[in-house]
Amino acid sequence: MSEKQMIGEAALHAFVDNELDREATYQVEEWLQQNPEQMHNIAIWKHQNEKLKEAFDPVLDEMIPKGIQETLNKSPRPPKQRSVSWMSMAASIVLLFTGLTAGWYLSQPKATKTWPAFAQNAISSHLVYAGDVSRPVEYAAPQKNYFLAWVKHRMDREITPPTLTFAGFKFLGGRVLPHEDKPAVLFMYENVHGKRITLLVGQNKRTTVKPVTVWSKGKLHCYFWFAGSLSFSVTSEINKNDLKDVTDKVYAHFADV
Amino acid sequence: MGTQKQDLRSSVAAEVPYLRRFARALTGNPSTADDLVQDCIERALTRLHLYDEDKNLRTWLYTILRNLYINDIRKISRRGPHMNIEEVSEHSLGQSSDEANQTVLVQDIAKALEQLPNEQREVIVLIAIEELSYEETANIIGTPIGTVMSRLSRARNRLKVIMSDVPGIPARQSQ
Numbered sequence: 001m002s003e004k005q006m007i008g009e010a011a012l013h014a015f016v017d018n019e020l021d022r023e024a025t026y027q028v029e030e031w032l033q034q035n036p037e038q039m040h041n042i043a044i045w046k047h048q049n050e051k052l053k054e055a056f057d058p059v060l061d062e063m064i065p066k067g068i069q070e071t072l073n074k075s076p077r078p079p080k081q082r083s084v085s086w087m088s089m090a091a092s093i094v095l096l097f098t099g100l101t102a103g104w105y106l107s108q109p110k111a112t113k114t115w116p117a118f119a120q121n122a123i124s125s126h127l128v129y130a131g132d133v134s135r136p137v138e139y140a141a142p143q144k145n146y147f148l149a150w151v152k153h154r155m156d157r158e159i160t161p162p163t164l165t166f167a168g169f170k171f172l173g174g175r176v177l178p179h180e181d182k183p184a185v186l187f188m189y190e191n192v193h194g195k196r197i198t199l200l201v202g203q204n205k206r207t208t209v210k211p212v213t214v215w216s217k218g219k220l221h222c223y224f225w226f227a228g229s230l231s232f233s234v235t236s237e238i239n240k241n242d243l244k245d246v247t248d249k250v251y252a253h254f255a256d257v
Numbered sequence: 258m259g260t261q262k263q264d265l266r267s268s269v270a271a272e273v274p275y276l277r278r279f280a281r282a283l284t285g286n287p288s289t290a291d292d293l294v295q296d297c298i299e300r301a302l303t304r305l306h307l308y309d310e311d312k313n314l315r316t317w318l319y320t321i322l323r324n325l326y327i328n329d330i331r332k333i334s335r336r337g338p339h340m341n342i343e344e345v346s347e348h349s350l351g352q353s354s355d356e357a358n359q360t361v362l363v364q365d366i367a368k369a370l371e372q373l374p375n376e377q378r379e380v381i382v383l384i385a386i387e388e389l390s391y392e393e394t395a396n397i398i399g400t401p402i403g404t405v406m407s408r409l410s411r412a413r414n415r416l417k418v419i420m421s422d423v424p425g426i427p428a429r430q431s432q
Contacts, residue, residue, distance in 0.1 A: 051366040059278040
């Protein structure tokens with residue numbers, strides 16, 4: 001195999017795995033148009049990727065086995081280093097199970113779900129509202145000022161949505177919706193391909209902090225984090241790397257608030 | 258300080274579903290996979306003080322799990338006095354050398370994955386299933402990015418052959 005062919009193949013793999021920047025992606029797309037027989041391999045590799053995800057993604061939704069849960073809940077100090085009475089051990093285990101921080105959702109007795117309610121709300125809202133072709137938002141972009149004033153009134157604080165035009169997404173509008181019995185706000189964005197991003201901002205029942213986590217469910221990726229009194233999520237079916245770039249911007253935007 | 262550690266432990270807990278998926282795809286066996294995840298969590302929790310918070314938690318955990326997996330394979334290789342590491346890396350865990358040389362045409366991609374040599378399987382799992390970048394994958398397996406790309410290419414070509422409808426093509430091809 002000549003070196004030129006090898007370099008070509010490396011670019012094709014990188015193309016399939018979204019490793020190329022916009023410029024290089026465009027060049028490969030052009031080249032593929034002129035060399036359509038190469039599309040065959042691309043299609044095979046993409047199909048392999050999909051089949052692999054299909055085969056193993058269901059593991060994400062499985063219950064965490066008891067042994068692993070117990071390992072997570074173990075006290076950091078090994079038992080033999082200090083004598084601990086059974087009563088105080090039991091008390092500390094009970095404290096862990098009541099979930100004093102948002103992160104201990106794994107130990108809550110929910111049937112199959114191990115994700116926080118906020119993230120579930122984000123995914124669910126995205127599915128229902130971003131999936132609505134004709135009426136995805138209640139207040140559209142032309143009513144933005146009125147909408148934001150309404151949000152300020154309902155949530156008792158000003159929430160300003162970020163601009164995502166750097167990523168090719170224009171602001172569509174949004175709606176007020178519930179999260180934990182309090183008003184939350186859903187902002188929606190759309191690009192020229194009709195792909196949508198939703199941004200959910202909810203109010204926390206108690207002050208909670210959690211670093212950015214991503215939950216991939218089906219075709220969707222949901223980046224979310226808890227920042228004290230508010231929680232944020234960025235959800236979309238666009239490429240995960242691109243969504244992460246958007247999330248970084250959103251995170252920085254609200255970190256200044 | 259106490260709440261910081263608690264947050265880190267809960268961040269580790271949040272990674273468990275991903276670790277389980279990674280281990281399942283690496284080992285092909287649910288109970289082996291969960292044992293591997295448990296060992297990984299135990300090791301990670303005792304090493305939390307070594308974790309650099311600027312680095313990606315998931316990458317750190319995957320590296321621990323992957324190293325434990327490689328060690329397990331090496332332990333098995335020591336049981337057979339004539340097997341060296343290079344030979345072992347060409348066999349999936351638990352497979353005899355006869356099976357590895359035969360053509361096994363499979364529809365099931367999970368079965369096909371098991372037939373890949375370990376060094377190819379781990380790369381395609383990290384990139385296709387765990388959706389890590391080439392760079393993150395290179396960091397986890399400790400090789401240059403070029404090595405990741407050549408192993409990925411071989412993995413994909415071998416998967417294509419294993420799952421093809423054309424009979425009589427051996428699973429091993431000289432590259």
